[in-house]
Amino acid sequence: MTATRRTLIAGNWKMNGKSADGVALATAVAEKMKSGGSVPFDMLVSPPFTLISKVYDAIKGSGVLLGGQDCHTGVSGANTGDISAEMLKDLGCDAVIVGHSERRTDHNESSELVAAKASAAHGAGLIAIICIGETEAERDAGKTLDVNGAQVAGSVPAGSTAKNTVIAYEPVWAIGTGRTPTNDEVQEVHAFIRAELAKKVGADEAGAMRILYGGSMKPGNAKDLIALKDVDGGLIGGASLNADDFWAIGEASK
Numbered sequence: 001m002t003a004t005r006r007t008l009i010a011g012n013w014k015m016n017g018k019s020a021d022g023v024a025l026a027t028a029v030a031e032k033m034k035s036g037g038s039v040p041f042d043m044l045v046s047p048p049f050t051l052i053s054k055v056y057d058a059i060k061g062s063g064v065l066l067g068g069q070d071c072h073t074g075v076s077g078a079n080t081g082d083i084s085a086e087m088l089k090d091l092g093c094d095a096v097i098v099g100h101s102e103r104r105t106d107h108n109e110s111s112e113l114v115a116a117k118a119s120a121a122h123g124a125g126l127i128a129i130i131c132i133g134e135t136e137a138e139r140d141a142g143k144t145l146d147v148n149g150a151q152v153a154g155s156v157p158a159g160s161t162a163k164n165t166v167i168a169y170e171p172v173w174a175i176g177t178g179r180t181p182t183n184d185e186v187q188e189v190h191a192f193i194r195a196e197l198a199k200k201v202g203a204d205e206a207g208a209m210r211i212l213y214g215g216s217m218k219p220g221n222a223k224d225l226i227a228l229k230d231v232d233g234g235l236i237g238g239a240s241l242n243a244d245d246f247w248a249i250g251e252a253s254k
């Protein structure tokens, strides 16, 4: 975290929430944001697509940002079941997550496709939150930096800037497991990612671009993680489903 990059606390609800509990969660987060006064961090929630309109209404005027969890590469067309970045924008979204490891694994998404989705997000005026991260086998094989370097090179499209792009480093083996890399390991990968970003977008944009850590971030470990020099917030799964825990992560980042 540095004073020049505003901390972003982003919640990825994944495939969780129906109308009543989704609205209750969003309302609780919005209430905390409103009563929190002027906080030194941005807060974003990414509900499943089915809840975006309801969550939009629940958080309106609170300053909480809204994101989708995926988008198609196109604007519109014969793509049954898909959602375009333009559609997310039309619903009031500010951002969209692309390239989450669950999509890379479950839907065979390549870095090339992720870059095209990020480009589509940019075209629609959305912030692309581009996820990267190594598997446990890759880490054990000593390939962590290689894998993340290749994912930065392949997933960050031309035209990416610090304003329209956020990177989320999520070690796959840390997601939902309660395990995290050590703080030194996290800082090492984040600094490396920033250096690789500089090759793609230039040193100034890379220096200003936010790089979030994701993977078992909780109120108890958020302070130390977000205090790391090149960690600019968190992409939070499980703990974002509880408004108190999610807010506590924001508070811990101060």
Ligand code: 13P
Pocket (backbone or CB within 6 Å): 012, 100, 170, 174, 175, 176, 177, 178, 214, 215, 216, 217, 235, 236, 237, 238, 239
């Ligand atoms: P957890 O916080 O549940 O480990 O999930 C992290 C994640 O995948 C956010 O995108």
